[in-house]
Amino acid sequence: MHIHPKITPIYQTSVFKFEDLNELEQYFGEPGSRYMYSRNGNPNSDELAEAVNQWEGGAGAIATGSGMAAIFAALAACCQAGDHVLCAADIYGGSSSLLNQELSRMGITVTYVPFEQLYELEQFVQPTTRVVLAETISNPLLRVADLQRLATECHQHGLKLVVDNTFASPVLTRPLALGADLVMHSVTKYIAGHSDVTAGVVVATDPELAARLKQISILYGLTLSPMESWLAVRGLKTLRLRMREHSHNALALAQFLQEQPVVRAVYYPGLPDHPQHALALAQGSGLFGGMLSILLADETEVVNRFMHRSQRFPFAPSLAGVDSSMSYPLGTSHRYLTPEQQQQLGISPGLVRLSVGIEPVEELLADLEQALR
Structure with a gap:
């Protein structure tokens, strides 16, 4: 039976x-000809890795147990003990914690580069600098990095550029086509989407780097x-369809929120x-994604009231699902930064991040309207 x-x-x-x-000898002699042990590779994780590899236009990819594992794999593929990493100051809190708390123990050091100085790296580069880590769209203030310009700057200094493309997804931006060396995603977010x-997933533009990722994995x-x-x-x-709806809804909400007196600022690239x-x-690609942040009064009581009143944006510290949610960067993703770092990045008690889902937009607008009232 077939x-x-x-x-x-x-x-x-x-x-x-x-x-x-x-058959055992064939397994070792012809890589990719068959499977032996699921940690070494299995049809399902290979299918996911190859699908994202196609989307991003890479030379090879790996699928990992989380976005954090993807960031770790990307950095480990480029660095060893004694090496130095440059990291955009606007970065997911987990990425900075990984660098500060764990990779530092392995002898990998880090310097944080303010967003305004990302394209002038000379003053930050050391003889041991190997890599620059940045996000296409930063978390949580939605700053957009000029990846082509950044890649050019990195390569002038002989550095590899690793881009976290989670907020944008390959529907909006394909960093490898703009010159990045590695691109990673928390698949938890838009790629899986539910x-x-x-x-997580990491895609390499170079076959040797892709082989190194596989070994690390x-x-x-x-x-x-x-x-x-x-x-x-x-x-x-359904990523292409979802990103259109996320982007459509987020733009409508951002425009509405700009008009609300109690909202002091709206951060949305659209x-x-x-x-x-x-x-x-x-x-x-003419879309701006589904993530936006708003600034309410810098009082936790105001934020709590907003959270209690909203029915369509539950307080759930993740993002990019088909259902909308909200998060609180100061208390979740960026809680381990020093107060000075939080202040420098503009992460204050009134900052709330909205992950806009694909529900009917009028329902989301009505919910925010009553919650802000």
Whole structure:
């Protein structure tokens, strides 16, 4: 009986069988010819990695157990003990914690570069600097990096550029095409898209770097499980449609929020007065994504009232699901920064980040209107 499934089944197995020693030798002699052990690779995680690799136009990719594992793999592929990393100051809090608390113990040091100085790296570069880590759209203030300009600057100094493309997704921006060396995603967010998967992916533009990622993934045990991989592949199939709706809804909400007296500022690249609006328009394929932040009064009581009143934006510290949510950067993603760092980045008690879903936009507008009232 021949079974020809249209969709790749879930290979929920930790190990694959061999007929004899000849097949074992084939496994080692012809990489990619067959499977042995799910940590080394399985059909589902390979399918996800290859799907994102195609989207991003890379030479190879790995799927990992989380976005944090993806950041770790990307940095480990470029650095060893004694090396130095430059990191955009506007970065996901988990990325800075990884660098500060863990990679520092492995002898990898970090310097944070203010957003305004990202394209003038000379003063920050040391003889041991290997890599620059930045985000396409920063978390939580939605600053947009000029990736082509940044890649040119990195390569002039012999550095590799690693881009976290989670907020944009490859629908908006494809960093490798703009000169980046590695691009990573928290697949948990837009790629899987339904708040039911924890996963990451790293894509390399160079085959050698891709092979290095694969080695790190196997030896550190980062490979994503079959079930999670299958769900993420399923989510990825609607990414293009979802990003359109996320972007459409977020722009409508940003325009509405700008008109509200109690909202002191709206951070959204789709607004004409956003400092990088023109860049976001050019680099974002005419879409601006589903993430925006607002500044309310710098009083936790005001934020709490807003959270209690809103019905369509539950306080859930993640993002990019089809259902809307809100988060509080000061208390979650950026709580481990010093008060000075928080202040420098503009992360204050009144800052609330909205992840705008794909619900009917009039329902979201009505909910925010009553919550702000």
